[in-house]
Amino acid sequence: MLFNSYSFFIFFIIVFICNRLMNNWKLNKAFLLIMSYLFYAAWNPPFVIILWVSTIIDWFCAKNIYRSDQKGIRRFFLCMSLVSNLGMLAFFKYAGFFAENMNGLFLWGGSSYHISLPSIVLPVGISFYTFQTLSYTFDVYKKKMCPAHSFLDYALYVTFFPQLVAGPIVRAIDFVPQCESPRRATSEQIGWGFVLFVIGLFNKVVIADSFMSPIVETVFDGTGTPDFFCAWAGVLAFAIQIFCDFAGYSTCAIGIALTLGFYLTTNFRFPYAAVGFSDFWTRWHISLSSWLRDYLYVTLGGNRKGKARTYINLMITMLLGGLWHGASWLFVIWGGLHGLFLIIEKAILRLPIAQKQFWQRHMGQIVIVLITFCCICYTWVFFRAKSLSRAIDIVVAMTNVVSGFSDSSTLWLPTSDYIIVGVCTVAILVIHYLMRHKTLEMVAHGIPWWMQSVIMSFMIYAIITSLSGEDRAFIYFQF
């Protein structure tokens, strides 16, 4: 069920009304849990079983980890949780990828042996909820938290529908305490929750789907060769699309949760205002980057084992982070490029030139922001392209300025598309830069209520008049 669907609209009205009418908190939670399962089942009912399996195994493992003082037993149950969750992820997401690569290896080795490619349907959101339940067992193992007292609270934490299929990846330590005492959304929370929902939908439906997606498809999925301008238009469009799509979804999720009285973690903080790649990863998909930092990077040793080991740990984290996004070497390349840029950044920061005052001033910061953004755009090519050859074509075109002035391109974009991409790129960079140390809430404090009404009404108009196109699932649903 997509947030921008009529069926979700009906579903949410029912959930919201019942949530407001129920006075018994336990009943309310049980109702939210059942509705969350229904929400998930809307894609494919049998996959709810996988959700149950993950929920029950980690509940059981965390309880046993907490009860025992023996390191061996604690490790055993932690491993059980790891193996079951990562095993499920490996099977559903990577089995086909593994088989494909093994076949490639056999062929390269001259063998005629062939593994038949399994036809496995990827359960929606599996990457998100497995990481979410893993964080629960990790936190109990590290004694950062006690296991949830109530299975209902824990199950609701795993399954809560606003964040179930595409994040944010919520930590149990943040969500479970919210379940323990009765809560009822105030009118301010409901009002602001709906504002966030509308902003999220506007980002997704209007900007990502309606304006950017056709341009991205023409450049990335077309068969022609782009020139310099066409390639950049496509890549900038994708940079905007993926931000608006994913941040849009997260904003919707946070808004919906707020209308039901729950707070979810911020997932984006104006990432295109990032000053360097380290800063980018504190602003982009924050729930995933913090998960990777806390449970992978730190476990590998973080930056505590010397420069070389720090770089290796960074690279491993980013490569696996890339692979998390999808079973394709292109995602690994994307992750690897981010790892490489992070390493280069660390090396540059050691140089004397990096210590100059200029870089701390506005102009210097803007220069770094623009350089970071350009580098991020190059990495997005590998994230979006369907083949390595297409990615290379686009990267080469992005670097070949001369091609923009010759007749080499066999791909064509109308002038209006160039204008739209140009305007949106400038707008997004300016907005992100101005908002980089602020939050939406801070900005909303300063806008008169009547102006907010006007903005909301135009956004809703834009959403309704952009809904009619081909249904495009949120980009991160494929993860």
Add this chain to the structure above:
Amino acid sequence: MPLSTFNSNLHVPYVPYKKMWLVAGILCVVLLGSMEAYWRVRGFYPSVTDDKALWAYYRDQVYATQTYKKIVVIGYSRAQLGIVPEVLNSELKGYKTVHLTVDGHSPIETLEHLARDIRFNGVVLCDISLESCIEERNDATGQKEWCDYYDTYWSNYGKIEKGVNTRIKAELQERLNILSSYLMLKRQITQWNSLKPTYLETRSDRYRPAHYYTRMSEKELEDHKRMRIEKRKEDLREYTEKGFGDSTHYKYEASHRLGSAVALIQRRGGKVIFLKMPVTGETGVIEDTMYPRSQFWDTLESVTGAETIHFMDYPQLRGFICPDTSHLDVKDAKVYTFALAKIIKSIIDISVSREKVNYDS
């Protein structure tokens, strides 16, 4: 202790939200209502987005119920514009029409998809273009994308939610211009000056009434007609250069693909009728040149075992003028469908009597 990114101290902005949302709601309704009225005054008509979800929704409706058997129309735009479902329904009592046509894409994949579906035993009315049976002229995948979409997203219980969403979307789009894909916000911004009502609309049942005479100027119609003829001339040039029209190959394709699909459906009690929709003027002449009837159409019945209805074989189906040489205007479509329904009825009745005779004997 909570994460540093966690907003447990989230300060929800203090705004008089009830007032804010009330005013926003009123403004929104006024804006949407004004735009809806504006588009109507300018002569726009609501139209449904004919996407794969809508096709899949109707693909799921092909099975007989206790009240109705189904007559499934597959084929190209000629059938999608020329066959009016309610006229067929009213003339063929006990039958309900389902449109699975897709413009510009060969229906052979859909016919095979229905043939493989053991639950389907209705009537298939197939607007077939003989080019589909000639490999070099076949469009790459035909309607395979639509069939694959159905198999991937619609063949499990997940279709319940998708079906609800698709139905609501289609019903709303059929009534409101503001939801029409032709009037999407992006088009409003980038093509405001060139937006004008189109002669074609799509209904929620996927039928597409074409208003050539009432919504097109004479010049527009003439240009449209010329464009279509030019396209067909280009096809003829390609045909001549590459030497298409090997009737041997066509017969192979027809008997193996079409014949197998027909046999499977008819063995289950269904019926397949191949249909040649009216085509007039230069387009008709070009098509007859490329695919002479005696080599192609006339062999279809014997090669596949299906019934055929060629518009030239029935006086009541001849005599229609296609405004663009290829498609019927909405008024003619109704008359044509009425006449076609009677012919189909006689074919179905004969089949039923034959089965009855076979059963009795």
